[in-house]
Amino acid sequence: MWLYYGLTLGIYGCLNGILALGFNLQFGQTGIMNLAFFLLVAVGAYMTSIAGVGPPPNDGVTHYIGGFGWAFPWDLLFGVACTVVFALVLGGVALHRLRNDYLALTLVAIGQGFLVLATNDVGLFNGTAGVNGVAGPFPQASVADYEWIFLGVSFIALVIVFLVIARLVRSPLGRAMKAVREEEGAASSLGKNPWRLKMIAFAVGAGAAGLGGGLFAIYVGGWNVQAWQPGETLILLAAVIVGGRGRNLGALVGSLIVLEGIVTVSNFLPAIGSVEILPNLQSIAIGVLLLAFLWWRPQGILPEQKEKFPPAVVQSEARPGATPQQSPVNP
């Protein structure tokens, strides 16, 4: 039993980590306050679900689009691709002219709008019941084996997302994204296109959101509207702030403390009195933790690091033909 709990927590830890890395790229690195991040997670989850399940049964109560019956990993890849395309359309409209505070409000409204749509338009994703019955990798495996397999898949996905985002962040592209976060006007005065840079962060972050959402849907066998309430993004925001905004390792530590330590672990605890008490205690704990960090350690547990550059090399070696007398400002 304990092993099962451990494996489940490990899987949730990996998937939460993927989401935290994606959100950190958008918010921590580029400064996009994407309060509709869980909309992107939901798009990945729904698209993976409708690609993974078969056509809807003709029972008169189950309705959803798609139903392609694709096997893993094609359903997951379809979900990720759809999320990136959705993010490109959403970002193309929302990121173009809106300043950050207005953008945040607009994205909240858009996220809420899609939630209402998915809840009430039953023909899309089966309303509140959601899409269920998604098969995962190696469907013939036993329950115990399946947990191990899924932990491996989730961990590999986490490592891939971490490496890709780390590569982006440590490149001149990551530096330009950070410049946009710090001072958008100055970045554009140097020829950096803020919209393009934000779109890249938005799309790559959306890819991570779609991957995390798709894996969640596969692991639990489906997805419904209860899984992406507006508060989910705020919990992710708290995780990134607690861990350390703008640092990948910080985002992972934050997701471990907030998403794993407070949200996921407490879901496994036995009920205390009323069933409402635990979720409310969760919210209180996250709020208190967030306030404490904003007050005493706003940079988070692992603060963003200064960019490191290799030590200076002898000029004549670095630039053949250059002489010590050469003007320093006219190379």
Added chain:
Amino acid sequence: MTGLAVDGDSAPTAVGQSQATATATAASIRLDDIRCAYGGVQAVNGVSFEVPAGAFIGLIGPNGAGKTTLLDCISGFNRGYSGHVYLGGQDISRWAPHKIASKSLVRTFQTPRLFRGMTVMSNLMTAPPRQIGETIRGAIFGSWKDEEQKNLVHAREVAASFSLQRVLDNYCSELSGGQERIAELARTLMADCKAILLDEPFAGVSPANRVRLAEHLVRLWQELGVTIIMVEHRLEWIEQLCSSVQVMANGRILASGTMNELRKDRQVLEAYLGAAP
């Protein structure tokens, strides 16, 4: 290098007004009937003038004359204007700021706009245009390290010439006002510019740093031959550095010429320098 000899806040004693040799990289700037209004206020009202390639001109005028608005129009930060802006003969009217900057027209701001959460070196390394590693493909698969190394060498050279070596690893939020100005100018230099718009570069800078800043500006102009338009309230620096001056008042160009000529202009005296004797 001109023989700058300035003691603290006093007026410069040597004047370096020889026209820089315009290199092939400098670009002329031409303004054609620029008009811009905020609500009912006509901030810029039919401004037209041309700055030849490689010239260093001053733009002066009382507060509210429309100088910064004009710089905003030229650099694309204000696109709600009528009229035309030409850079090296190309019409760049109402282009986005990053597109104008990609044509090598860069600017500084009235209040330095550094990337304050980044180090001075990171600020300098952000400036070079069209870096290979600034695309997804370049960042993930590209070999941008060689270009990065070249930019790094250049950044260290620029930092040395601006005496910024000791603060290269400092966050920009830790710099003094004068250091911020110099760091912003150094960053501008990394941007491979043909024309620069300077908005009150001496504001908030200590007297000693003003001299250093002026030396950097002269060197920038003379050695790189870029075109410079400088808005400045300290007329001693305008006289020291600029080959000609445009005077703005109430959104219009009131007069133009050298500072000596402008001192004799009655309109200018009344509008800007004080009432005529």
